Amino acid sequence: MPSSSFSVPWHLNPRRLGMEARVAPQVAEFKYKEQELKKLTLKVNHHEGNIKFLKSELNAIEETCIDLGIKLGNYHASAAASANNDTSQEAEGRTIQSILDLDKTAAGIICQLKVDHHETASKMPLVKNILGIVATLGKVNDDNLSRLLSEYLGMDNMLALVCKTSDGVKSLEKYDEDGSIDKNSGVHGLGRTIGKFLDGRFTVFCLENSRPFSGNVNFDDPQRKLILERPRLRDGKSPPGFLDFAVNMIHLDQAHLRGLTASGNGLRETLFYSLFSHLQVYKTRADIERALPFISDGAISLDGGILRPNGSFCLGYSKNLEVKFAVSLGGSSLPIDISDMEEQLQLKNWEKERLLEDMKREEDLLRQVKELYSKQKEELMDSLTKPTVAQTAYDLPTTRSPATPGSNPFGAKPSRMR
Template identity: 70%
Template sequence: MAVQSAERGVEAPPLTLSIFEFNSKVMQDELQKLALKVNHHEENIRFLKSELNAVEDSCADLGIKIGNYYSSMAAIANNDTSVEEAEQRTIQSILKQDETAAGIICQLKIRHYQHASKLPLMKDVLGVVATLGKINNDNLSRVLSEYLGLDNMLGVVCKTYDGVEGLETYDKEGMVDKTSGIHGLGRTIGKFLDGRFTVFCLENIRPFSGDFMIDDPQRKLLLHKPRLPSGEFPPGFLGFAVNMIHLDQANLSCLTAGGHGLRETLFYSLFSQLQVYKTRAELRNAIPLINDGAVSLDGSILRPNGSFCLGNRASLGIQFPVTANLGVSNLPVTITELEEQVKHKNWEKERLLEDIKRQEDLLNQVKDLFSKKKEQFMAYITQPGMLQRASQASPTIPSPATPGSNPFGSRPPHLRGR
């Protein structure tokens, strides 16, 4: 029996070492639990901030809609241009460019519609860039038209590459055949096309790969708005040019084999994430937040390559149709509904800010506790001579786990519950 006891004494770990390991394990476990709490609160804060960003974006969009509503109502009260009048004004401007591809196509569609509608070539042509979108602000229309330039504004838009090939053919020497394609059609109405012209092929344009705004009848693109370090939008920011183009219902539907419309193909390729600001000064203050260029309503243009367009503004003679009625067409029946939405979003914003503050306070508390516990743990395992005394396994050495010696106040399993 004595021998068995001796053997058990040799096999069992020394008492002091066992207590030391037990206390260390308890302290490590508690540190791990605190670390998990830190991660939990950080995840909550990230989620709440993403929700806050979404609410702030909605508030900004609603603010723009309300501004458009009031400016449009004022314009309507002053008998501003109707949609039809605005379209005709743009078309007449294109018709004056009678020796361009755009001018010839407009003449064929308007003055020779019966004949043109039967031509295979014309069936693939959607129209001219300047006629495929509308804007509810004259200053914006002017600056966006100037930004694109005359060649792009008069660009011919085709659905497929077959349409592009049909516009122009070549002889054996590689010279343009003046008797076929758009050149031949021009000759039939007494117009002779010379020089180059721009053609856009929708199926060859890489479409926008992101999401669309939910419940937006215009299928506007969901783009990340610029933000200051404070989280607020830069003063004067009105939106992205690609989303400020109004499309007719026919041009909102799927136009390509891949199911893409004009906004995410043609207009995104032209404008990308071009930002729009109220004034030149506000645009320049926001330069650090601008990646794909910007324009302002008072005529400032910042190109995506960082160059500015200076000097007096020159009228192209061609611009997108402008009509104030667009600001009202997609709004709720009454402005009250919009304003109620703004109130609700502001209430959501206040609640989210409160939740974020609460989570940040809890996170700071847990971090402080983690730091204190970690200091206690490091102090415990690095006590002078602790490891040496533990390795000696001497039963006469006082246990660090005796009352008052355990930094976390833990008790061995056989003492718990007493």
């Protein structure tokens, strides 16, 4: 009878116990480094979140500073014009007179009817439906800007009639059965009644059929300006020289700010948005060239540069158009107390400096944490290359007890039954 043999259980094997004693510190060190790496990941996320928040705060302050700068600029421009004994009424009168001088145009005829025959014209359905002429429906706070915007639109648009409804547009011109213009009706007929004969085509805008601005309006602004996304560089700032969008630089009378369409829209959301869209205004031509990647719907500059939405530049000397927007030298869009505006701007600039310091500090901390993260990650990866408990155990031989079910300590092959 073969003698029985005894094998030490694996978990009590001295070789395994010795191996575990050697590997245990390595495992503990690995887990510690793994936890530290997770903590550093949370710190990275924390600092990145802080930087993102500070950037949003800086963008908001930058927006406020730009708006305050525009208002201050408008105020100073208006004050300078007032010093030259010029008034809004005189500027508006010159615009109307320039239209009256073009007495063979539809705008000239309608304008003369409203000026010289106001009582009669106010009772005519055709004239009542005409809100006005583009050149008379908006004002700006600077004569140079007036000239540039007028040149950008061109005479056809500046002299365009603006009707409230599509029925009003239809009544402006009638046709015979053969398709010829009936010169005894519409604007043609009105011209004949005052001895004026319409020559050539004319442009008409219909507020009822216009596609209004689909974004939001700043209801807190007395001029109900459109909320448009300013062009931004990677650092969140607007391109150098950017002033504003042309559509928001038009000053409107209170009666034209809302309620002109069934949906309650005013001239800014309808007429002037269709004319200018996202046209940007810059200080110089050089500013436009540097900001080209951020310009989609054209741009103009105060030194005479014009970039059309199709990407073409207008070169040469600018035109001195006969009809321009009137220059507004007062109104609700101008600040009453200039010192308050300047104090606000100064406070915002201080806030901006403080936020920039906070951002620099956060960026330095983020850089330090990222460097430490990279270093500890490298150490963690190095520790993975060292022998582990599993790897060492895999290399040890396996010894089984003869009593273990299924064991065959003698390596004998079972005989095949015949």
